[in-house]
Amino acid sequence: MIRKTRATSAAGAIASAAALAGCAGVLGAGDEPEDGGPVTLTITTFGTMGFEELYEEYERGHPGITIEATNYDQGGEARAALFEAFESGAAPPDIVALEEGWLGQVMAVDERFVDLRDYHIDSASWRWVPWKYEQGTAPSGRVIGAGTDIGPMGLCYRRDLFAQAGLPTDREDVARYFQAEGGGWDRYFDVGREYRAATGNAWYDQPLYVWNAMVNQLGQGYYDIDGRLIVGENAELAAQWDRLARAQADGLSAGEAAWDWDGGKAFTDESFATFMCPGWMLGVVKDQLRNAGGGPETGWDFADVFPGGAANWGGSFLGVPAASEHPDQAAELVLWLTKAEQQEKAFEVAGTFPSTEEMVTVYLKSRKGDPVFGGAPTAAILAGRTEGVRSQYKGPLDSQIQDDAFGEALTALDRGELTADAAWDQALAAVEELASGEGGE
Structure with missing residues (x-):
């Protein structure tokens, strides 16, 4: 069973000189749709990740961005859908949630994903507990997954x-x-x-x-x-x-x-x-x-x-397929969703424990x-x-x-x-x- 939800947003766009200039983006900055018009970002998740209210919050802060989310009941269904898209040549979502258990299968085709180092994730590797950041890094050195929760x-x-x-x-x-x-x-x-x-x-x-x-x-x-x-x-x-x-x-x-x-x-x-x-x-x-x-x-x-x-059992990552029509905006959303404050909100809603050092320190107390x-x-x-x-x-x-x-x-x-x-x-x-x-x- 697939539970599919579509969030709405106001029309319009905000300028981002870095994005227009072809810069890979800066953590926390906003991107303008590439053609100056509205952009719909598709995202595929599974289970209960606690993102629904975050989508709405992101849309409010990023006029012109609409998030269309598809959620699978289990990670295996999401994995099958992703690889079916790869094998058939169909357009994959702009963002996909990746489960720890099948991350190795994804790493074998890491070239099919955007290297998040192009969006300076390496300059913020301190956000995550070290082993979580390592898990999202392919043997080639490319970082294809930004950590969400851990188990x-x-x-x-x-x-x-x-x-x-x-x-x-x-x-x-x-x-x-x-x-x-x-x-x-x-x-x-x-x-x-x-x-x-x-x-x-x-x-x-x-x-x-x-x-x-x-x-x-x-x-x-x-x-x-x-x-x-x-x-x-x-x-x-x-x-x-x-x-x-x-x-x-x-x-x-x-x-x-x-x-x-x-x-x-x-x-x-x-x-x-x-x-x-x-x-x-x-x-x-x-x-x-x-x-x-x-x-x-x-x-x-x-x-x-x-x-x-x-x-540790489970935990997920967000990645951007290389075939995404909007890689800059998708990467921007990925890096926003995986910040400490967003992980904290998801935890309060869904019980998905944050993978950031900041929240681990906070929750210890x-x-x-x-x-x-x-x-x-x-x-x-x-x-x-x-x-x-x-x-x-x-x-x-x-x-x-x-x-x-x-x-x-x-x-x-x-x-x-x-x-x-x-x-x-x-x-x-x-x-x-x-x-x-x-x-x-």
Whole structure:
């Protein structure tokens, strides 16, 4: 499903000598439409990015600019549409949101995007946390993505269900409990076994999100730092699979369908007690609770801890396809949308945690509590959890390996259709098939 909105603006144009002179533009400056007339900028996003009110604000400050936005429900749909346009020769949008998970696929065709260094993004690289700016930089050195949000991870948990199992319920005590005995994923799964023994209920909703977090924490995931596909030889990856497979065998999964959760009911009943929560996922939890008629009384909380240490899941970038009819105006909008003050506004609306150093510093000092998560200072927790995140190299097939190869194998494992060994073998075979087809859409 595509949700398409078109914002309106006043007619007219404002002069910009730099743009008319062919200058690549200056961060924060305004551009005049190239022909002196109105310009419509098309932008494609996905999920909930919190840009709608920002579009209107930008139009008010830039007479003559109209923003026409198309939003896809999921990043995979946006990726497919973008590459379909590339392959068919159709005109792409002026601006496209790029997801971290398939950024490697975009980097393989970085020449199809405007180099934002031509618009002096390099002079403002200090805006972003270093690893975010690095992620938007292609191996060629061209900067093709300006960072929007990031996905530092904490642990969502149900206080009421923890109490039933005799586990700590205060978020600071929960953090200490998970860090005991060396912490890490082994400790997380062992506490899950303790919980299941006490209640008979599942620990997490399904294994796909757990696996995603486990992979993202590794120094090397599906690719090594040289861009070589290493799934079958990555011993750390295999060790994480074994940990998750044992957890599955011990009944820690609730067997929920990814992105479904029975219309949100799984968040309000006793289906599972913990949930993998990058910053943007807090908004998903709230949406699911609303869908099921739940709220703060349900008992969800957010702890400043995560199995295995610091992790990042997701986060997006904005890029300008080289075929854009209005690259100057598009780049101007990209650089405006990714400034600290705009990222702060998007976070307040959509829960997409800012990737700028300024906002991380600001939120570290925040004590604002989120009532849906028991008054937890979610912004401060997320800000602190940006420390220690590693920028893992994402290869061209990374997203497809995660979603298609391991996603399907884990779903089969979760349903009891395959053993752990058979599921692993299926995933490896799927990776080989993807590699032989060069990841074509």
